[in-house]
Amino acid sequence: MLNSTPDLHSSETPLLQTVGLTKRYGDFLANDRVDIEIWPRQIHALLGENGAGKSTLVKTIYGLIQPSEGEMLWHGERMVLSGPSEARSRGIGMVFQHFSLFDNLTVAENVALGLDGKETFKDMSARLEQVSNVYGLPLDPKREVWQLSVGERQRIEIVRALMQDPKFLILDEPTAVLTPQEADQLFIVLDRLKTEGRAILYISHKLEEVKRLCDTATILRLGKKVATCNPKAETASSLARMMVGTEIKEVRAGAERKITVPRLVVNDLSLEPDDPHGVRLQHISLELRGGEILGIAGVAGNGQDELFAALSGERLSQDPGTVVIEGIAAGQLSITQRRKLGAAFVPEERLGHGTAPRMKLSENALLTGHAASGMVQHGFINTTATLRAVDRATEAFDVRKAKRDPEAASLSGGNLQKFIVGREILRNPAVLVVSQPTWGVDAGAAAVIRQAVLDLAAAGAAVLVTSQDLDELAEITDRIAVMFHGRLSQPLATSEASREKLGLLMGGSSLEKDAAHAVGA
């Protein structure tokens, strides 16, 4: 086991130390005797696949979970936390991946709700502005949250944590929702916090980022600590190997793909949102041919969900011609009818959207397979056929599960995603629309899924991939377009789509000054 803790320790004892920290859920060990040391003036990365126990560990440190065994030392003294407020009062702050903000309240009101202090609202607002200016995280305290971008919302969470002057700050996948430029700004802030003598625990999937930013990395696998190392001395693939435990297969584009006829065409699609905080789709056009993979990049919440609903038929368009699948105007067709035309869809949310969590896999196979594929005969379900669909997906996509037909919710994220993608791809669709195919999925499963998407395109299907992971889009797509405020940019050839160009588009700047979308509705 590598142990190269840097020699810059400002004191003899670490700021925080966990000793044999164990968290047990029934027979399942979410954390198994984890020892970790956090030193001041360090950015410490916490790496691991989904389900490796990262969240459990940081929730324990933040007082949200009581450990089953083991203990934590704070400044070398035993610490038992009764809850997050005690953690905060000791100087531990946390920024969650999923923000806890009220959309209809202002920035200052949201911050006030999260603070334990007794200062007046006015003093607090003043301090909020001061802290946000000092750290270069500009925020207008009077704006309501729903008007803000995701990056700005994250700023609120960070400023809220900083206002408590934490000695130790935990960040859970902070860059998952940021453009590359926004992420760079965040790194400047984190570096500054480090020089101020604070400690930072940084959870991320993005290994390049970790190599760039972090001084130490602790790697968890299946609840156990595998290694502590200096990420700068490692390569991304050596880090990935430690996370996964095996070599990751490179995704292979394979033979030259043959670009054929247009299979999915969107003509000037505009759609009002059905909920007040939704995004209005404006004049979206695209053409996708067989054998082609088009990527849609963009910061979350810029209309990707609305576009998915419009393409899948969960929401119908006014004009049938706005969505054309396999040459047939499908704008007014239901999702079932679109499936019958040969389209398949994979939504972003696995549980509750892509599957019914508390239903068996065979029933979830039926969920999208009932229209075509012999699973239903005269209104009766053919259980043999649905089970066979589960078995086929299990075999082709290496879905690991405890029994033949478990509930969807009992599968890990990666395995459930493999099942969902397998369920759709095994129907041999002519068009696949997939949203965030590998979001929160472990590296092994992600490689399987990306490979499957490439193979499907090679077999002649048209694939539309929406993702916030630019590396993923660069790996598998032919062209990339960017969504911003409900508009879709002209696609760029992936080979020419630099991070800088995409970052600009994701931030709302156009590459050509007078882009085609100047005409309003």
Place this chain on the structure above:
Amino acid sequence: MQLVLEKRAERSNTIALVSPLIAIGLTVVTMSILFAILGKNPVSALIVYFIDPLTDAYSLQEIAVKASPLVMIAIGLSLCYLANAWNIGAEGQFLIGAVAGSWLAVKTQGTDAGLWVLPAMLLLGAAAGALYALIPAICKVRFGASEILTSLMLVYVADLLLDYLVRGPWRDPAGFNFPTTAEFDPVATVPVLIEGGRLHLGAVITLLVVAAAAVLLGRTIKGFEIRVVGAAPRAARFGGFNANQLTLLTFAVSGALAGLAGIIEVAGPVGHLQPGISPGYGFTAIIVAFLGRLNPIGILIAGLFLALTFIGGEQAQIAMKIPLDVTKVFQGILLFYVLACDSLILYRFRLIFASRQVSSGTG
């Protein structure tokens, strides 16, 4: 020491079966305490309630007679509840079904109408119940009105309509001014199964409904739609299932079954239309539906059990002077425990013996 509720990885099928039994156990304990407070011997009260009715043939038949409408209504309600459509107004649909079917019985009274009368009455009852249930369903789908409130309020409309009819236009001229129609003709009466007994054809129809519901939910795509729409609405929409259509469908089916139960009750055990034909069947059926885990076979068992409390309650009133309202208290407590125990299917209790002394750190 700390007692925490912990989420299970997968729903526990054992607990799903055991939870109603735990609920019944807790209810019996609570009732014993209640009996003791009322100054009755809990043991003998429980014997009168639960054991005595099972020991003679008359009571057994009576249990089946009472269970029949409960089960039939609860089957319909379970379809609604599975689809996340909250029909609370089965009592009203029951009464409307009884009224609509009785209309034909009253109109053909004393004529030489043939054997078609009873089937036509049953159809009328079911159709009226379905239409009546569609009112709250349409209000929900079209205007977003809470079906819980609208369906419940329509109960009182139905109740008063029945009251008006039997006191006014349909009153039996030879009935000494009692608010009741004349006894129905034999062709308008549900035949009994055993000569001289009270068990009637309705019980058979109920069993057929139970079997049909079991097939619908377990084997057909429609049943699957109903379950998905309730369990995961967004996934159901992704699957191409229309929640609004299913709200209309399940309300219509449950209304039809409640209406059918209503007309069978009137044309069967009661024999004429009068106020008070239902001792709250439509509401008790809600308990039956949940006690039976919204599962057709479970509902059949639960219906028989609740019917037992009705019969037991009557006997306790006669034998021990325990007020009949105690039966309703019993049913209320039972529903409470059933819903409480349901959380054990997805969660489990765990005792945590962690030492929780807060060491005052130096910060």
